[in-house]
Amino acid sequence: MKGLGKYLLGLVYPDLCEVCGRSLVSGEEVLCLHCLDSLPRTGAHGHEFNLLHKRLASTTPVEKAAGYFHYYRESPYVDIIHRAKYGGRPELIEKMARRYARELADTGFFDGIDAIAPVPLHRLKQWRRGYNQSRYIAAGICSIVPLPVVDNLVASRGHASQTSSGVFARWLNAGNVYDVRRPRELDGLHLLVVDDVITTGATLLACCNAIKSAAPSCRVSVLTLAVAHMS
Ligand SMILES: [Zn+2]
Structure with missing residues (x-):
């Protein structure tokens, strides 16, 4: 019916x-x-030191990095992310994540990964939006690759909107924003940290650093749907 x-x-x-x-x-x-x-695919997962990896790995050890498509300001594909985040349609990125996971699964990208950690939103921001879009990305991946989603990262204070502040301000704002609630649960795991867009990499770095400092035996990889170009 x-x-x-x-x-x-x-x-x-x-x-x-x-x-x-x-x-x-x-x-x-x-x-x-x-x-x-x-779709302007990055093909990033195929290169060990790809454009995402470069933004992150100079300061924190990141095992693998994957990003689905390039994010240019005028690109119509950007609207998918915007509608999912600000238009109340998070199912759009869940479906895109499912498609990406299907493409990645054949490459062995998920081999060795134990769990998925969505980048958290500050609770006020999540309350206002009604959802955390990164959770939908995690759900999309899990529908293809049966991995547990860990609810262990927390955004401990809000920061300025990623779209309204400058690059330097974003770096400052993203510092120490994330905490791990129960570090022992992460011991020895290889986590895939997922987010909708990587811009400077500050958000993902802050998450990866929070994980590594709370659970040093943890390994981290990252996945985003879109890879923004900063120029
Ligand atoms: Zn079309």
């Missing part, structure tokens, strides 16, 4: 491609096949 209802609803309100607005057909999700084909 649920399937029939969805089918009938789809006849009246078909899902549209988030980039070109065309009606999606069966088997398409978020993007039509044409826009999926044109």
Whole structure:
């Protein structure tokens, strides 16, 4: 019945491609096949010292780093992230994460990873938004690769919006924002820290550093959907 209802609803309100607005057909999700084909993929997971790794690994040991697509200001693909974060449609990035995980799983990227740690939002921010988009990314990955999600990181104080402050301010603001609630639970684990976008890398670095200092035996890798270009 649920399937029939969805089918009938789809006849009246078909899902549209988030980039070109065309009606999606069966088997398409978020993007039509044409826009999926044109997605500016980074291919970062294929290179050990890729562009994400470079932003992070100079200050903290990061095992692996993957980012799905390039994030340019004028790119229509950016709207997917914006609608998911600010438009109340987090299912968009859950679906994108599921697609990315499907592509990555074949490359062995998830081999050796024990659990997923979504970057937390400060509780006030999460209350205002109603959800944490990183959890949806974790859920999307878990639907393909059955890994546990650890709810152990906490954002201990708010910081200025990532989009409204300068690069230096972001670095300052992101410092010491994250804490690990129960460090012993992370002992010896290889965690995959996930976030929607990497810009300077400050947020992910702060999370990785919080994990490493609370549980030094922990290893960390990172995954984001989008990789922003800073120039
Ligand atoms: Zn399209």
